[in-house]
Amino acid sequence: MTAAIAKRLTLTNAFWIGALIFSFVLAANARGWLPRWATKYPRKWNIPVKQTITDFMNWLVETATFGLFTFQELTRGIAWLLEWPLAFATSLLSSGFLQGQGSDAVQILPPLTWIAVLVVIVAIGKYARDWKLAAFVGACFGYLAVFGQWNSAMVTLSSIVITVPFGVAGGLLIGIGGYRWPWFERAVTPVLDLMQTVPVFAYLIPVLFLFGFGPVAAMIATIIYAMPPMVRITMLALKQVPGEISDFGHMAGCTKRQLMWKVLVPSATPGLMVGVNQVIMLSLNMVIIASMIGAGGLGYDVLTSLRRLNIGAGLEAGIAIVVLAIALDRLSQAFVHRPPPVHIDPSQNYLQRHPWFVTCIAVIVGTGLVGLVAAPVQSYPEALQITTASFWEDLVKAINVNFFDQLEAVKTAVLLNVLVPVKRFLLGLPWGWTILLVTLAAWQIGGWRIALLSVVLSGFIVVTGQWPKAMITVYLCGVSVMFAALIGIPLGIAAAQNARLGRVIQGFIDTLQTLPSFVYLIPVVMLFRVGDFSAMIAVILYALAPAVRYTAHGIGRIDPSLIEAGVVSGCTKRQLLWKVKLPLALPEIMLGINQTIMLALSMLVITALVGTRDLGQEVYIALTKADTGRGLVAGLSIAFIAIIADRMIAAGARKARARLGLPEH
């Protein structure tokens, strides 16, 4: 029996080694050996999916009608509905309430003074946790004022303030639907999967096409983008409400509506707050990216600076985004962990019970009045602003002057030894052969279902004529993920082995994860200019976190008695790590790599801004031309690559976990 398994194992291994060697030979010589259609999928065989989608969108906008109103009127109606709250928030935080249009506009009411915003934020910090948090978020907002980013930051903040409630409410309602009706959950889950793997840009294109260029379109894209995690978390949080609580609701005679809104949703609130945090962070990320279709604020500043290669200004705005992101993240995290309320003494009066609310109102009104006569109270005086742009400019210049050779040497070495060979290899392989290998691997790991899925999805990529660009995506993603794993897994091991180091690494990773993806581009472009190498570095940085986190988590959750068993058997530390901990943590590490791939793919699209030639660039070009069909097809192709990788790795992790007898997640 064992001999038979060993024999089979060697057979499979031998097959894969042989296949790999053959692939190398094939990649180098396919052009000479095979007919042209085998290496390059002929254009005339393409199925015109792009054109169909584009035609459909045109039809939708130009002729579609629901009888009473046309589709275009519907989209305009939605835009109009969203425009009002957004305009209000922008007026309140940034521009003031205006009367009239354009340059003739007269301000009838100024926006909130910077002092008032600062006090409100500090008060929220204190309310959410303690004075420490209050001081921290206060300092963050203080930074925005002192370093001259206040106005842009307030524009960004006003989009967030409006999109988050919509995202949360929408996600909550869909999530409740999924909880209530199992068929609805079954229908929604694959859509959510797809939405979370389709790259960000792909959202922008149809939105741009339907809603035009501007803040409202950006907001709609942001809401759609930020909603999926809320849907998932809502379904999860509702399912996690103890059965007794819902039993109680029934026994109290609740109607279905009462049960949901008075019993289940309030009981699930702590879980739901995790979703709110996610919506906030995703909204921030998206609002920055959506500056491409007209969201103003910090994202717009970064984008214009990037386009002009104005490093100093870009970095300043980038840091402001980071500061804002960290402040919002800490605040909403504090709400997640906020202890439930304690009883209040009913003998207190209104002022005693709501000291913060009353103070905030007082400060808002007070500084508002003073601000009418004293400008420094209304907005932070320009004379006291500090700009660091020239400092960054000089620093980058200095690095580039002094370390140019070293940086260039690293870049060239990696390009020549890793990037270029891998790219050649993948592009040289005939598409049919690659699909065959992937499908065989999928079949071996996960059975015929996943094999079928991978044939269909990679087939889509071929017949829509995306194959070469998809291979560039795969190569960039693969190399970046490899590096991310090489860096991330040892970091994760170190974090798990040493508590103090673990905290440092954890802090570093947490910060990396809060940053909107855009921000990663700035230092990379500064040091390495544009190209595949820069893209790779940005992707590695962005996708590093899950590799570290899952590894540390996987090692941390090993049953201590197993480690003790290893120690008692006389393992050295090294043996303990290699023979006990890593094999047991393997399924978890695989999931980490899976997440790393997902993040890498989503970041790759953004790196199109620094000049890659992959599917991401295709999406980006489509965005600039508002070509929905082209953008969607490329976006879907990226999503399909992600789905194939995800299904295969998840199946592998399941297998590994079953083999080790570990519980399912």
Place this chain on the structure above:
Amino acid sequence: MTQAPVKLACRNVWKLFGDGAEETLARHDGSPGEDAIKAAGLIGAVRDANLDVRQGEIFIIMGLSGSGKSTLVRCLSRLIEPTAGEILFEGQDLLRASEREMIDIRRHKMGMVFQHFALLPHLTVLGNVAFPLEVQGVDRAAREQRAREVIELVGLEGRENYYPRELSGGQQQRVGIARSLAVEPELWFLDEPFSALDPLIRREMQDEFMRLQNVLHKTIVFITHDFDEAIRLADRIAIMKDGAIIQTGTPEELVIDPATDYVAEFTRHIPRAKVLSAGSVMTPLGATNGFAGEVRDTDRIADIADKVEAADAPFAVVGDDGEKVGVLNRDAVIDVLIGRAVDRTPDS
């Protein structure tokens, strides 16, 4: 003893978990055996349960974990839809009640206490207790007035504005009890209400529960896995195993005449003196004269042991109407106290 009317009855109730439960039942004429259920890939959580709960009694369903007692009580309250059978509440079959009727019955006639309290974390004690009235649409002043009354009844006055997590386990369950009583239910379900509490608190809560029942006289269905608790509180006990009720009777009947070895195993370690009454260990009235005194046939041995043991002569056992029905010997009492098998052959 005159029997009170039946408040809640269940007839041939089945609950099979898994796909095709109804078909399996139908295939076996509504009564599949354990093997048939297993063969169909189903789990027989409740199998052919029959019981009658009489007005004003404490009816305890006792069983170990996995015996189906929680599923049965959820069938009785229709939180779980039984696969087959009838649940008769005051003669009306609950399983035929519409959703609206069910909501109505639960709002006004049923209350339930849960093992892990099931308090709503976002509401204060007052809010929790008033909640069942709130969903009925009772206005705030009236429902808070009523809530304060029941909070006082369970001894939690002064804590109205506390949140559940600020209270100890025992206090939380008092809130749970108060909440279930707020609507003045006729039928009171308690699902292992004291199992999550420390032993000392559990005892205190059992006493509290008996005190409340002496005031309220509710019809009670009480679930427990603790036979001591069942003996202490029950008027009657139904013992469940693997989804089936294997015996129903008073604590005394279970101790004297266990239906199966399984039941006997539970009763073996019970202090019999606390369960057995004079009537069940007395010997028939013989020619004996010269009684040391009289005891009632319903008196528990534990309560009268001291004086029977101290006296030289046997005691006469008298019934309801004061007529002598038997003789209680000192030896019989000692037998019960030390747990020896009761010898009921007539005194020679």
